[in-house]
Amino acid sequence: MYVPDHFAVADSASLHSLIKENPFGLLITNSPSGLDANHIPFELELGERQVLHAHVARNNAVWQNVADGDEVLVVFQAGDAYISPNWYPSKHESHKQVPTWNYKVVHVYGRISVKDDERYVRGVVGRLTRTHEASEPKPWKMTDSSPEFITGMLKAIVGIQIEITRMVGKFKLGQNKAAADLESAGRALVAKGEEDIGAAMLSIVEKRPE
Numbered sequence: 001m002y003v004p005d006h007f008a009v010a011d012s013a014s015l016h017s018l019i020k021e022n023p024f025g026l027l028i029t030n031s032p033s034g035l036d037a038n039h040i041p042f043e044l045e046l047g048e049r050q051v052l053h054a055h056v057a058r059n060n061a062v063w064q065n066v067a068d069g070d071e072v073l074v075v076f077q078a079g080d081a082y083i084s085p086n087w088y089p090s091k092h093e094s095h096k097q098v099p100t101w102n103y104k105v106v107h108v109y110g111r112i113s114v115k116d117d118e119r120y121v122r123g124v125v126g127r128l129t130r131t132h133e134a135s136e137p138k139p140w141k142m143t144d145s146s147p148e149f150i151t152g153m154l155k156a157i158v159g160i161q162i163e164i165t166r167m168v169g170k171f172k173l174g175q176n177k178a179a180a181d182l183e184s185a186g187r188a189l190v191a192k193g194e195e196d197i198g199a200a201m202l203s204i205v206e207k208r209p210e
Contacts, residue, residue, distance in 0.1 A: 001107055001168055006176045009169030015106045018078045018169070019044045026075040027054070027160075029112070031065040038062050040160070042074065043127055050164040052110065053124045055157045063114045063158045072112045072162060078104040079196035083174070087188040088181035097181075100174075102197050107168040115159030122154055173201045179208055 009015060019025075019042070027038045038056060045051040052074060056063055066072070085097035115121065126142055133139035142150050174182045183205045189198030 001105075001170060003168060003170045004176075007170050007172045009106075009171050011169075012167070014171075015167050015169045016044060016046060018104060018106050019076050019108070022076050022078045024076075025052075025054075025108075027062070028073040028075065029062060029066050029070070031070070033061070033065045036062055036065065041128060041132075042076075043124060043131070052108065052160075052162040052164065053127075054160045054162075055121050055124050056160060058156050058158050060158075063116070063160065066112050066114065068113045069111050071165075072110060074108040074110070074162065076106045076108065079194075079200075080104075081189050081194045081197040083185055084188070087185040088177070089184055090178060090181050102172050102174060102201065104171045104173070104197070104200065105169070107170075108162070108164055109166045109168075110162040110164040113161045113163070115161050117159060118151075118154055120159040120161075121157050124159055125154065125157075171200070173197065173204055175204055179205050 023042050023044070025040060025042045027040050029036045029038075038060065040054045040056060043053040045053060080101060080103035083100045083102055085091045085099055088097045091097035122142075129140065129142060133141070174185060177185070182201055186198045186201030186205065189195070189201065192198075
């Protein structure tokens with residue numbers, strides 16, 4: 001990924017936060033069968049090691065096409081938005097602005113391991129469920145179904161573990177623009193209802209020294 005210095009994000013906490021808030025990642029693998037991409041919800045484990053946990057359908061050949069230790073890439077994205085040059089005040093003065101697209105992404109590189117183990121997949125499903133059901137009025141839990149049903153469902157999936165080796169963050173939010181242009185474009189996005197990127201752009205303006 002091309003990352004100009006003004007868009008680079010090296011702060012691990014910011015990268016971890018993006019992953020936790022946007023856990024639906026794109027797993028990219030390259031095997032003798034060729035390139036493959038799978039959209040999967042992940043759990044990020046932080047500690048002595050940084051690890052991603054997930055699961056795939058047993059019928060999904062991805063877990064058979066990789067070998068333990070293969071390098072993989074997982075892409076996490078937190079919003080994107082088209083930026084019109086008409087939103088920049090300077091455009092109307094100099095006519096030297098062009099359209100662009102802003103976004104926030106984290107590329108996670110790591111070594112994959114297949115976990116065809118009932119205990120592992122039960123743990124992954126249980127933790128993902130607790131995390132994503134937490135906001136429900138009456139959170140669903142695995143014990144809501146019979147043990148036989150859950151066991152049968154778990155047999156239909158295979159665990160995936162990725163030990164993270166490095167992360168690359170890119171928050172392209174107009175950091176290379178003048179404050180007036182950045183603020184105007186950010187407000188235009190918020191007015192259109194695209195608040196994720198718009199608010200992120202406005203926060204950059206607020207943090208800039210006077």
